[in-house]
Amino acid sequence: MPYVNIKITREGVTAEKKAELIQGVTKLLQDTLGKNPQTTVVVIDEVDTDNWGIGGETVTVRRKQGL
Amino acid sequence: MPYVNIKITREGVTAEKKAELIQGVTKLLQDTLGKNPQTTVVVIDEVDTDNWGIGGETVTVRRKQGL
Amino acid sequence: MPYVNIKITREGVTAEKKAELIQGVTKLLQDTLGKNPQTTVVVIDEVDTDNWGIGGETVTVRRKQGL
Amino acid sequence: MPYVNIKITREGVTAEKKAELIQGVTKLLQDTLGKNPQTTVVVIDEVDTDNWGIGGETVTVRRKQGL
Amino acid sequence: MPYVNIKITREGVTAEKKAELIQGVTKLLQDTLGKNPQTTVVVIDEVDTDNWGIGGETVTVRRKQGL
């Protein structure tokens, strides 16, 4: 019954990679905590790099700096 | 003063249906808990079916299986 | 399959009221959007009045002012 | 190490204003709580006015009423 | 730089299990999407069974039914 929300920057992750991530986190919750995979919900939010900040700067700015 | 976040898959819900949902949940909080509707905030997030997983699979895959 | 998160201030809501709220919001999503109630998840967060602000003030302060 | 999520309506905020907001909230957490700005994460969600409700109405409807 | 929020019911998960979950999800994001583990943030919320609903019922009620 767990609910997992994963936020990542929107930088071209494929549907296949997202499916792999959903499968992996569902299995991890089963293996670690014994949670039923049938009722595990995973929601991935992809966030524009202008809207994500770390260290007081947007990721857009950091990418231009090669970070 | 409640804050409600509703996450649903992005599958063509109309603006009218979303308005109805916002009205309904605001009224429910008033009727059930006596909350002031004027300060009740409701935010609906529509999530791509590639980004929503249940049972370890994306909703995109489940829709193809008729689920 | 919807996921609903309801945040309210922690001010003595009973388990019965919370159960009523969960039932109500699940039914509302079924009636409004045709969502399957069996997979609708509702999570209620109760937040201390010191940790909730509106209008730049905490709810603790507002309660003392009779708001 | 704080994580801040800011939800606003999607009404044309520029990248510059978002960068300013990220910088400001990061500095505020440093000044108020002594948090390390290098590990402060800020995520801004811009929400369609059809998907944001207050007072039981969508912001789309309120904007038409001049609110 | 990903941010992951995991919500589970509060039913006695140990600190060791939570550490294992944090390690696992951080590694998964590195292996699947190439994310830098040093800046991956994971927050676990443990929610009272009275405050978690599925199928229109609280988990408290479901646990009494052996679900």
Add this chain to the structure above:
Amino acid sequence: MPYVNIKITREGVTAEKKAELIQGVTKLLQDTLGKNPQTTVVVIDEVDTDNWGIGGETVTVRRKQGL
């Protein structure tokens, strides 16, 4: 009308500091984006150090290492 959620580790922040943070972030949204402070909502979540991970480790472990 913005909604701000701030997550910090639960490490003894006083009610006064939380009130200052709420006031500051409300003012910042007014100054930066012209948002009405009367309808700005701020919710602070304090998270146990066992439940917060960064770099694949819990904050509890990192605090013991002097990080």
